[in-house]
Structure formats: C-alpha cells, structure tokens
Amino acid sequence: MAAVAALAPAPNLSRLLLSGNEAVARAVWESGCKVAAAYPGTPSTEILEALCTYPDIYTEWSVNEKVSMEVALGASMMGARSFCAMKHVGLNVAADPLMTLTLTGTVGGMVIAVADDVGMASSQNEQDSRFYARFAHLPMFEPADSQEAYDMVHAAFELSEQHQVPVFVRMTARICHVKCVTQVGERVAHEPAGFVKNAERWVMVPAHAKRRIPLMFERDAVLREVSEHSPLNVLEPGKDRRVGFVTSGPAYMHVREAFPDAPVLKLGMSNPLPLNMIKALAAMVDTLVVVEEVEPVVETEIRAAGIAVHGKDILPKIGELAPEVLTPAINRLLNNEPAPPPVAAPAVFPRPPTLCASCPHMGIYYTLSQLKNIIVAGDIGCYTLGAGHPWNALDTTICMGAAVTVAHGMDKGRGAVDKNKKILAVMGDSTFMHMGMQGLLDATYNNSNITFLLLDNGTVGMTGGQNTPANGLDIRGNPAPRIDFRKLVEALGVKPERVREVDPYEMPKLFKVIREETKIEEVSVILAYRPCVLTDEFKAARAYHVDDDKCTGCGNCIDVGCPAIHVTHREKVVKPSGKEVDLAFVRIDPIACTGCGMCLQPCAPDAIMQVAGPRVVAMLRPV
Amino acid sequence: MENNITNILVCGIGGQGVMTATEILAEAAIAEGHDAKKTEVAGMAQRGGVVTSHLRFGPKVLSPQIAPGTVHVLLGFEAAEALRWSAYLRPDGLALVNDSRLVPPVVEIGLFDYPADPIGEMRAAGIRTVSFDAATIASNLGDLRLGNTVMLGAIADHLPFAADVLLRCIEARFARKGAAIVELNRRAFAAGRAAAAQEAVPA
Ligand SMILES: Cc1ncc(C[n+]2csc(CCOP(=O)(O)OP(=O)(O)O)c2C)c(N)n1
Ligand code: SF4
Ligand code: SF4
Numbered sequence: 035m036a037a038v039a040a041l042a043p044a045p046n047l048s049r050l051l052l053s054g055n056e057a058v059a060r061a062v063w064e065s066g067c068k069v070a071a072a073y074p075g076t077p078s079t080e081i082l083e084a085l086c087t088y089p090d091i092y093t094e095w096s097v098n099e100k101v102s103m104e105v106a107l108g109a110s111m112m113g114a115r116s117f118c119a120m121k122h123v124g125l126n127v128a129a130d131p132l133m134t135l136t137l138t139g140t141v142g143g144m145v146i147a148v149a150d151d152v153g154m155a156s157s158q159n160e161q162d163s164r165f166y167a168r169f170a171h172l173p174m175f176e177p178a179d180s181q182e183a184y185d186m187v188h189a190a191f192e193l194s195e196q197h198q199v200p201v202f203v204r205m206t207a208r209i210c211h212v213k214c215v216t217q218v219g220e221r222v223a224h225e226p227a228g229f230v231k232n233a234e235r236w237v238m239v240p241a242h243a244k245r246r247i248p249l250m251f252e253r254d255a256v257l258r259e260v261s262e263h264s265p266l267n268v269l270e271p272g273k274d275r276r277v278g279f280v281t282s283g284p285a286y287m288h289v290r291e292a293f294p295d296a297p298v299l300k301l302g303m304s305n306p307l308p309l310n311m312i313k314a315l316a317a318m319v320d321t322l323v324v325v326e327e328v329e330p331v332v333e334t335e336i337r338a339a340g341i342a343v344h345g346k347d348i349l350p351k352i353g354e355l356a357p358e359v360l361t362p363a364i365n366r367l368l369n370n371e372p373a374p375p376p377v378a379a380p381a382v383f384p385r386p387p388t389l390c391a392s393c394p395h396m397g398i399y400y401t402l403s404q405l406k407n408i409i410v411a412g413d414i415g416c417y418t419l420g421a422g423h424p425w426n427a428l429d430t431t432i433c434m435g436a437a438v439t440v441a442h443g444m445d446k447g448r449g450a451v452d453k454n455k456k457i458l459a460v461m462g463d464s465t466f467m468h469m470g471m472q473g474l475l476d477a478t479y480n481n482s483n484i485t486f487l488l489l490d491n492g493t494v495g496m497t498g499g500q501n502t503p504a505n506g507l508d509i510r511g512n513p514a515p516r517i518d519f520r521k522l523v524e525a526l527g528v529k530p531e532r533v534r535e536v537d538p539y540e541m542p543k544l545f546k547v548i549r550e551e552t553k554i555e556e557v558s559v560i561l562a563y564r565p566c567v568l569t570d571e572f573k574a575a576r577a578y579h580v581d582d583d584k585c586t587g588c589g590n591c592i593d594v595g596c597p598a599i600h601v602t603h604r605e606k607v608v609k610p611s612g613k614e615v616d617l618a619f620v621r622i623d624p625i626a627c628t629g630c631g632m633c634l635q636p637c638a639p640d641a642i643m644q645v646a647g648p649r650v651v652a653m654l655r656p657v
Numbered sequence: 658m659e660n661n662i663t664n665i666l667v668c669g670i671g672g673q674g675v676m677t678a679t680e681i682l683a684e685a686a687i688a689e690g691h692d693a694k695k696t697e698v699a700g701m702a703q704r705g706g707v708v709t710s711h712l713r714f715g716p717k718v719l720s721p722q723i724a725p726g727t728v729h730v731l732l733g734f735e736a737a738e739a740l741r742w743s744a745y746l747r748p749d750g751l752a753l754v755n756d757s758r759l760v761p762p763v764v765e766i767g768l769f770d771y772p773a774d775p776i777g778e779m780r781a782a783g784i785r786t787v788s789f790d791a792a793t794i795a796s797n798l799g800d801l802r803l804g805n806t807v808m809l810g811a812i813a814d815h816l817p818f819a820a821d822v823l824l825r826c827i828e829a830r831f832a833r834k835g836a837a838i839v840e841l842n843r844r845a846f847a848a849g850r851a852a853a854a855q856e857a858v859p860a
Contacts, residue, residue, distance in 0.1 A: 049687075051680070211696060212721045214718070214721070215687060377726060382737050382740055385670060387705050390704055424762065592762075625801065
C-alpha cells in the first residue's frame, strides 16, 4: 500500500497542509469515531489511507461499499461513532442498506462521505450524489475546501447524534485532492452507549417499517428548520445586486473568485434546502442563478418553490464550473461585452495512462489480441486499459463485477451469427471479490459457456495498490487470511478440471490454455497470478536491451504495449513480393524496464536480452 | 499580479514526481506566510498519463484552479507537456522546461507524432522559455533521482520569495535520509538554479 504520512502526532491547533481527504480523516479521528470502513475508489481512497495511520480507531478495507455502510451501521447501533467513505458509484452499491437505514436511523453518530468525480478524471460516469440525500431523506453537507471538510465532519457527527440520522458529507474530486492550509484540533474520546434491543426499530419488516416512515417525514421537517438556521448556510450580501448566486462545494470558490462583489448564498447544508434563505436572496437581487456542479438538483427545487431562477439553462451540465466557464455565461446573461477568447492550446498528441512496465495485464492483453473470433467482456481496474492501444482487446466495461454477468448474458443471447464466437470475461481480483463472485455463481448455476480470466495481481492496482484479501494483509499491513481463489471458484461451482492456473508472463502457454478452455462448452476459470508492480511481492529484475545487429524492425515487441519500449527509427522496405512493409527499430529504456521478459517472447530473431550487471534503480522516473 | 495571487503550473507525466514537487513549492509558500492551494488533475493510478498540478498562493486564495492565460511560471517536467500547457501562460509568463522527451506508446505504435521541436514552438509563439536537461544534470551529480530537486532549483529564483525558503523545505523533506543526501540535494538545487539562470531567454 502506498505509504501515507502519519498525521496523528500533529499537535492541537496546528495548521497543516491537508487535502480534503486528509482533513476528513483527521476530523473523523478527532470526533472519537470508533469504526471506519471503505472500499477504495477515486477520489475518496485517501480518506481511509490517512485514517488507518491514526491510533485508537478501527479501520478496514471492506470488500465493497454496501459492506462498508453496513459495518458502519452496526457500529452505530452499538452507540459507537462510525464512518464510511466511498466514491459516487460506490453509493449505488450501498443504496440498498441506505434506503432502509434511513428508516431505522442511527444511534452513535454516523457520517457517510461520498466523493463525486466531477469532471470524470477516473470513473465510468459522472453521477450526482445529492440525489441520494433526497432519495433517502438524509441531511447532506457540502464542503468547499479542506478546512470546511474538517469542520463539517465535526458538525456532521453532532447533527447525526442529535437527530439519530446518518449525515452525508458530499465531497468532489476538487475537494478531495486539493491541498490547503487546515487548522486541526484534538481527539475527544467517545464511549459507545451500548446496544438497546428494540425490534420495532431494528427489524425492518413491513409492520415496523410502516411505523417508521412517518417518523422519517417528521424528521425531514425538523431538518429543514435546522438547515434554515444552520451556520453552514451563509448569505453574503455583496454590493453588486444584478445577479445573486446560490452555490455549494467547489463551485462556491469559483463564484467568489469570478464575482467578488455579488450576493451569494453558500449552501453548506444543502439538504434539506433552506428555502426561506433562498427567498431572502431572491428578493435582494435582479436575477438569481444557481451554480451547482453536475445536475440541476437545487435549481429544480427552487423552481418548484415558485422562485424564478437560472441554472443549467446557461451553465454546462457536465464537468466543473471553473471561473473561465462561469464568467462568459454570466456575461451573456447580463449582455456584457464578451471577453476575448483564450489563446488556443497547441495541438499535442494525447497521452493516455499506460500500464506499468512489467504489468502482468500486458501478457493477458497481448495474448487476447492474438486470438480471433472472440468477444471479451471486461470490467473496471487497471486492466480496463486493455480496451486501448495497442491491444484493443476488451469489448465492454459497465460497472464492477459486470464482466462475468455480461458475458453470461451474451452467451444466452447469442444468435446464429455469433454461434462460433468464444465469449470471455476478464476481471481483476479486487473486482471479483467486490461484486464478481455472485456473477460467477450465476454463470455456473445457469450452465453458461464462458471462459473467465481472473487477473490476480494481489492488490487494488487502479487506486494505488491497497491491500486486499488477495494478498493476505489488512489495511494496516497486518497479516490477514489470504483468499484461495482456486478453492473459492470451485466452491462457486466451477469444476476442478476447469480451473487452470497460468502465469500471465508466459504468453505462449496462456495462449494455449485460452484456446483449450474456450473450446469447452462450460464455465472455465483461468487464474492468472503475478503481483502488481506496486506491491512488495513484485521484484524488479535486471533490465533488457535490444541488440541492434539482430533487430529486424518487425515491431512485434511494440505490440506488447510496454511503455519502456521506444522506437529509434522507422523504415519502409519493399518485400520481394512487391508488398511494402513498415519497419520500426526499437530500444528499451534501461531505467524504465523492470525485466519481466514479456517483450522478448514475440521477438523472432532473439534480439532482446538481459543487461549484465546489477539493476539500475530509479525511484522516480528520469525527469 | 491581480489579487496578489501567484499562479504556478507544474506539468509532466504520471510517475515523474510532479505532485510532490508542487507540494514542496506549496510548503515554501506557506512558510512565507501565504495562503496556498494546490490541486491537480491526474488520471488513474497508472503511470504515463498527463499530470498537471496547479499552485496558487497569496494573501487569500479562493478557487484552487488556475484559469488559462494567467500562469506566472510554468514548470515543465517534459518538453511536449510544457508545449501542451503553454497556453495557460500569461503574455509575460515564464516557462522553465526540462528538455527531455518521454514518448508514449501511442506515438511508438505510430498513431501520433511527437512534435519535432516543442521548445522551439513555444519560443516561436513568443513565450519566454528557458530549457535545460535536468536528467543529465542529475546524473552528472550521480543520481537521476535528483532531477526533481534540479527542477525546483530552476524555479527558485522566479518566485516572489527568497530561494532559500524553498531550499529549507527541500532539506526538511530529505533530513530523515541523512546529511549526505541533504548535501546532494543542495547541490542539485544549486545546479538547477544555475541552469535556469544560464540560458539567455529569447523573446
Ligand atoms: C462501485 C465502485 N467502487 C469502486 C470503484 C473504483 N474502482 C474501480 S476498479 C477498482 C478495483 C480494481 O482492482 P482490481 O480488480 O484488482 O484490478 P487492478 O486495478 O488491480 O488491475 C476500483 C477500486 C468503482 N469503479 N466502482
Ligand atoms: S498499477 Fe499494477 S495493475 Fe496497474 S498498471 Fe501498474 S502494474 Fe498493472
Ligand atoms: S522486459 Fe520488455 S516488456 Fe518487460 S518491462 Fe522490460 S521492456 Fe517492458
């Protein structure tokens, strides 16, 4: 796991340079929280990474977000303060407990941090978690920087305990990952009050739930009053009354930056909405504009209350609302002179992220790219890059765990045209444990004809290499049971002879095994184990180099997709047949190469060999 | 400078240490009593993608994001990346660029071209550009890993505070690793300063 700076020893009232995630962690710890659980997911991952460096708090990587929320709920039932964190799509997974825990409510303060990936730096969609607060009738806070994130977590635990309700803290990538100066305090211990048996409250059968629903509506009304008077909702009067803004989260900072003199209602508690405050602002200004990232959530509620308002009619529905987006939109609204367009950015090639040198996924995708007549249902993780160049070997990605179920559905849905297609599913180990196991059980139970490649790299590579049951270490690096994937998939109904273990670095063997298993018309599992380069289990070997005298310029090694391989020059030659071929002669960057040996396998003239002498190690890539 | 805010954009590719370098710059600004915000857009955990880190500091910083056309100093860890982000510079801005090239697989497989002369293109666009080879400077000092300190040395004389403030922050980072490492970083810092001072800056 990536090392995180130990934050705990910072003395009371120190000013620290903290990211929003680190600030949340600090406040959770100071609040005397006893149990904190999360499944990693950008941009929320660092909250638990930071929390697990603190003493006197139980932290865990849960196997998925639903689990983490239920763990936090259980702790809260005991009267302990509890916390869970997830990225926006994680809240979909946790939506099931969410929609019922709003009926039971909580005892010990429970805070749910949800981080929206506004701008979609690393997610499959851009959804707005504020809907969930409304859907589940739960209060939501929206910090605008690290200090606010810290303060609001403290306030959220208080509000949660006062009203026996979990409180959302909605983060966005721009809060999670921005570092700013944050003043922190001291931890105050909080002793759990103890579990109180009460079936009418905790056993949500229809008869009990029916009695709890009216309580939820009563709570809505109480919380709306809280919101109207909350110090987190601030009306800043401003001098220029032409346009007044209702805004929250990072958008608030952008509004203040772009329109320093405008009246602004900053929503720190954005659900329930303080409609009276909004009416007060509307009465002060000529035009009211809601500046909210992603969906028109607040705008719709304001309009429903009969207040005239602009929002997504003039602002984009996707991405961040930075000053350079806001200013022209408001200028148009006010019929101001448009600012000169910004200088066009020079055209430069795209630079998508690459798999690491020696990443075992390269062996999988190189091999899949050599196979014909296949459909590959993929999933989410570093291995999603298999959809890109040079492999182009992954045909679908939906959500975590969908590879095996989509493949199974493809098998059942195939018509005559696809009769001879081989259908494969590719999934990482963490994804499999998150939500893939049930899908595999479904496939075996329902007699599917698919080949399932389980890419076990012993970690959650995508989010920076967290520990999982696959490497047998807990969140703090202490030993934990290591999952046995062979036993697990056999228990899920895969026949023992249909479970094949292959080293993804051995591409010819992998090729052979995939060919064999795809011919067999039942569920096969190919377990491919090699550690991710981010793990301690990965050991870099001596670098390889290319013998210029032997390299024929065939370019086969480039198709492995390793970022350490570079083209030195290209040539065009005409074959005796008259066919023109492009040649690319290569070299290997001796510092980037970590010696997996995959690129030499497709090299016919054996031009690639290991460098003599010890490895040259550079922790940072050469700048 | 509007609102007395200094905007610094550090760019490069994932794995080069762009975010850490910017964090050290932020620490220096804070040590000087400034308010500071640092933010980045970095894709997934994998290496090799575009990384930009924005640093804004001054009496009070609101938005953490730097608007295009408002960067005072662009610190480029890679030549084509510096070119990619050069439109973020103010007309009177300064680009300090490590003139090394990291060519991605999409270029190697022949889908795109790497610009023939990225730094020349920046100069031709009228950008004040200083370029140097941080990797060679670092390896001449005996360790490629010093490249990041060379980069920080390069920007040290282009900040609204003394170079020593930044040097103290670098020393603090490496203090745990012993006096010899601190000394090496001091030399790398000085070499970076010299590299950025040496080259005449063509208009
Ligand atoms: C519901 C949900 N939670 C979290 C994520 C973030 N996420 C995407 S893939 C992934 C796990 C990847 O790990 P693994 O399957 O082991 O593949 P690797 O990256 O190691 O190749 C995570 C945490 C997500 N996309 N959706
Ligand atoms: S982080 Fe691990 S899984 Fe991801 S690309 Fe690198 S080696 Fe592969
Ligand atoms: S051996 Fe080849 S494929 Fe493996 S890391 Fe080195 S250059 Fe890349």
